[in-house]
Amino acid sequence: MILDPSRYVAPGVSGPQGFKPIRKNIYLPVPAQVREILEENALVRTFVLEFDDPLVNQEFTYEPGQFMMVSMPHCGEAPISFSSSPGRAGSFALTVRRAGRLTSAMHRLRPGDTIGVRGPYGRPFPMADLSGRSLLFVAGGIGLAPLRSVLEFCLDNRDDYGEITLLYGCRTPADICFADDLEQWRQQGVHCLCTVDEADDTWSGRVGLVTELLPEAGAEAASWRALVCGPGIMIHFVLSRLVEMGFPRDHLFTTLERHMKCGVGICGHCFFDEKLICREGPVFSMSELGDTRNL
Amino acid sequence: MLDSFVLDKDHLLPLLRKLGKDYRLIAPVRNRHGDTLFTEIHDLDKVEIDLEHQPQSSLKPFFFPQVEVLSLYGLDRDAVSGATWYSFYPQLPENRPTVYFGVRSCDMMAVMYTDMIFLQSSEYDVYYARHRENAIFITIGCNRPFANCFCNATRSGPFLEHGFDIQLTDIGDRFFVETGRARGVRLRKQWSYFFRDAAEEDKRAQFQAALEARGLFSRLVHVDLVTRILARQKEPTEILAELSARCQDCGGCAYICPTCTCFTIHDQALDEDRGERLRTWDACTFSGFTRMAGGHNPVDPERQRIRKRFLHKLLHDVEHHGRTSCMGCGRCVDICFGGVDILRFIEMVSENETEPEETP
Numbered sequence: 001m002i003l004d005p006s007r008y009v010a011p012g013v014s015g016p017q018g019f020k021p022i023r024k025n026i027y028l029p030v031p032a033q034v035r036e037i038l039e040e041n042a043l044v045r046t047f048v049l050e051f052d053d054p055l056v057n058q059e060f061t062y063e064p065g066q067f068m069m070v071s072m073p074h075c076g077e078a079p080i081s082f083s084s085s086p087g088r089a090g091s092f093a094l095t096v097r098r099a100g101r102l103t104s105a106m107h108r109l110r111p112g113d114t115i116g117v118r119g120p121y122g123r124p125f126p127m128a129d130l131s132g133r134s135l136l137f138v139a140g141g142i143g144l145a146p147l148r149s150v151l152e153f154c155l156d157n158r159d160d161y162g163e164i165t166l167l168y169g170c171r172t173p174a175d176i177c178f179a180d181d182l183e184q185w186r187q188q189g190v191h192c193l194c195t196v197d198e199a200d201d202t203w204s205g206r207v208g209l210v211t212e213l214l215p216e217a218g219a220e221a222a223s224w225r226a227l228v229c230g231p232g233i234m235i236h237f238v239l240s241r242l243v244e245m246g247f248p249r250d251h252l253f254t255t256l257e258r259h260m261k262c263g264v265g266i267c268g269h270c271f272f273d274e275k276l277i278c279r280e281g282p283v284f285s286m287s288e289l290g291d292t293r294n295l
Numbered sequence: 296m297l298d299s300f301v302l303d304k305d306h307l308l309p310l311l312r313k314l315g316k317d318y319r320l321i322a323p324v325r326n327r328h329g330d331t332l333f334t335e336i337h338d339l340d341k342v343e344i345d346l347e348h349q350p351q352s353s354l355k356p357f358f359f360p361q362v363e364v365l366s367l368y369g370l371d372r373d374a375v376s377g378a379t380w381y382s383f384y385p386q387l388p389e390n391r392p393t394v395y396f397g398v399r400s401c402d403m404m405a406v407m408y409t410d411m412i413f414l415q416s417s418e419y420d421v422y423y424a425r426h427r428e429n430a431i432f433i434t435i436g437c438n439r440p441f442a443n444c445f446c447n448a449t450r451s452g453p454f455l456e457h458g459f460d461i462q463l464t465d466i467g468d469r470f471f472v473e474t475g476r477a478r479g480v481r482l483r484k485q486w487s488y489f490f491r492d493a494a495e496e497d498k499r500a501q502f503q504a505a506l507e508a509r510g511l512f513s514r515l516v517h518v519d520l521v522t523r524i525l526a527r528q529k530e531p532t533e534i535l536a537e538l539s540a541r542c543q544d545c546g547g548c549a550y551i552c553p554t555c556t557c558f559t560i561h562d563q564a565l566d567e568d569r570g571e572r573l574r575t576w577d578a579c580t581f582s583g584f585t586r587m588a589g590g591h592n593p594v595d596p597e598r599q600r601i602r603k604r605f606l607h608k609l610l611h612d613v614e615h616h617g618r619t620s621c622m623g624c625g626r627c628v629d630i631c632f633g634g635v636d637i638l639r640f641i642e643m644v645s646e647n648e649t650e651p652e653e654t655p
Contacts, residue, residue, distance in 0.1 A: 025421050027365050027560070027572075028385050073370050073381055074570055076561045078588065100588030112378035116368075232593065259587045261560045261577075264418040268557030268579060271603055272593070274611035294593055 026264055029071045029116030030056065034109050035091055040177040043098045044142055045107055046083060050091040052114065062086050063124030064149035065255055065283040068094065069263040071116030075102040079260040079278070082120070083145040085152035095145035095177065121263040122282050125150050125227065125253060134162030136219040138238050140169050140210060140230020144177055146255050147229050155188055163224075165191040165217045169210025169234070172196055173203040191218070210234065211241050221246035228254045232295030239286050249287040256282050256295055299493040299501075300472040300483065302463070307470070310489045312339055314394050314482075318431065321357065322396040323350040333357070333395070346397055346465070349441040353402045353553030353624070354395060358409060358426040361550070363388065363574045365422065365560065370568040383572070388422060392429040398459075400452030401444075401622040403434050405553030407458050408620055412556050422574070431478045434459040435470075438504050443625025443638070445516040451622040453508045466500035516638060517645040518609070518619060524644055525610040534643045535605070536598040541633040542580055544596075548604070548627040548636065549578030554620045557584075579603040605640045 036048035051057040062068075067081045078100075084093035098107045109115065127150070135154065137147050147166075154161045166185065170176045173196050186192050193213045195206035206213070210230075219226065226247060228238045235254050242252055258270035258277045265279035273290065275281065286292070302310065314320060315336065324334040325345035332352045336342055364386045371380040406427075413423035437444070437453035446452030455462055460479030464471040472490060474480045483490060493501075525531075549555040559577040564570040577584060582596040594600065612620040621637055628636040 024419075025385050025387075026418050027420075027422075027574075029383055031381055071368075071381070071383075071572075073368065073379075073568075074562045074564045076572075097589075103588060110378070112373075112376060114379060114381045116381055116383060232591070257587065258593070259585050261558065265415070266412060266418065266420060266556070267559070268577070269559070269584060271579075271585075271607075274606075274614060 029118045031114040032117045034111050034113050041174055044177050046093050046095040048091050048093045062120035064153045065124035066120040066122045068117045068119035072102050072105040075105050078102045081146035082149045084149055085156050087156035097142045121278055125283050130225050131160040134224045135164050136217055136224050136226040137166040138228045140234040141175055143230030147227055167210050167213040167217055168194045170196050172198050173200055211237050214241055225251050235295050236292045239292055250285045252286040298474050300490040301493050301497050302470040302472050302490055304468055306489045313486055319391045319393040354406055355553050358423055361576050365572045365574050368570055388425045390425045390429050394431045396433045398432050398434045399437060400455045401446045401624040402553055403432055403455055403458050404451035404622045408554045409556055431460045433461045435463045438465055438508050440512050443628040445514050446623035447512050448516040448518040449619055449621050449623035454505045464501045464504055466504055471497055471501040516641055521641045521644045522609050522613050531644055535602045538635045539598050539600045542601050542635045543633050544582055546578035546581055547630040550576055551626045551630045601635055
């Protein structure tokens, strides 16, 4: 998928090689307008965006698990996963936790402001291979954002997938994202279980690590597929636990986070052993990862 | 079959003068501080082209500058609503036809490697391409390898079999000339009166020089062996930790390396509403290279900061591209005051290994 055809550049060489094909400038962001901002919790907001150019908006497609490079004025760029389902055309959503300079600037955005984006990049979740399967989603904190894209895609194509279970763990009740979605998903038949590491007065639900919910998920190791996202250490323990429960490693999928600059496999920042996460990932099956202790 | 010719040494300057009229000319020039650096030559009579010393810099900065403006950006504000409009204006570099003269084999091989990184078919880096597309390379074989050179072990010298436009070999009072790629053939034809056909004795002299050069390396470096050890055995974590502890975070090795292509992209504000988006060299040895917003760093700088550098060059690139991305130029040996160079690593890994090295 190529963004905005008007922004192609011609090398403009006359000379021995003669005519050369026109190439796209991979580093050039295109403007996207903030349509809506949803406050997920004190630190996390979801930005619903659409391209200013209606043609681009119409043609833009992406897949669950992919990401965009987001530009903010004077802040450079950062990779942000889609949190929306590609089936819902006309806009896309990025969910962002306030953590550094760029994300803080994003949290100061108001509807109507524009940001720069380029993409989509990265290898998505293998949705075609997952079709016909029952799915277990295991998310930690903001890690639900990329899985939300998959989950909503499955709900948009409900007949293609079997049972859906979501296990969601957060540090405290105040860290829970997508609370409204959780309620809606329950109504749509998703089996949702939530837990927090530390409860407070508002919390009457489960307390403990998300791994403790795994036995209750009702997921059958032989036939289900599992999708896991969260902090590196949580991914490691959940994947290990699922392997112990008998899941084959190539039935377990996760998506990794790294510092990135180019998004297209050149700048070198996002390495994981010999892999570049932006190009070979960010989605990996566990069988591709080897040692998961330092995700 | 490469065509071969002879260029008398007293024809060299006249040829370069001619080329200088049509092309930007870049060659190793010895400056008044005694440094030999690839430099743009404006007046051939005022500079000293130095083919005796190894250029301290490679060609990398010409194709991938240390700092480069990718685009300008601006922010417009709606006077009524206050909404901001954010736009980018790409800044493409010039692509003047350029002759790079006096390029060593290792540096030519490095350009071929960086071509692969920046011009890979799926994602094409237009900035690199602009710098690179009108370049002509006149290389020179190394009759006498320099002190830290080990291009014989990385199979990137001291002479080239492909990749150059024109390759010169010093054979006394004349250069033996081979034309390689089309631009070199064309250039030789265009200025054919500077050259004459090579005679048997010229070919013999070139063969002799190339053969002798292979015997003149002062270091025996087991590059292939180390690649095999790294692929076969457990990672040498203790060696990596020991070298990491001595790394001073200066990035000199990556900056001087002709094949290190990591970069960062960042913004420099010009005023409140305008700025430049820059691309700047980066180094995987820097402690912040992999640190994410929020502070998590998947690489432990104390023990692992040089891990990616050495494994990438000696193992990962062999797996991905079929050869090491170390070209054996030896520049990182001189630049590192902590002694954390790739030769040290290769020596430490291969030290206690008894497997016999295959001789090419």
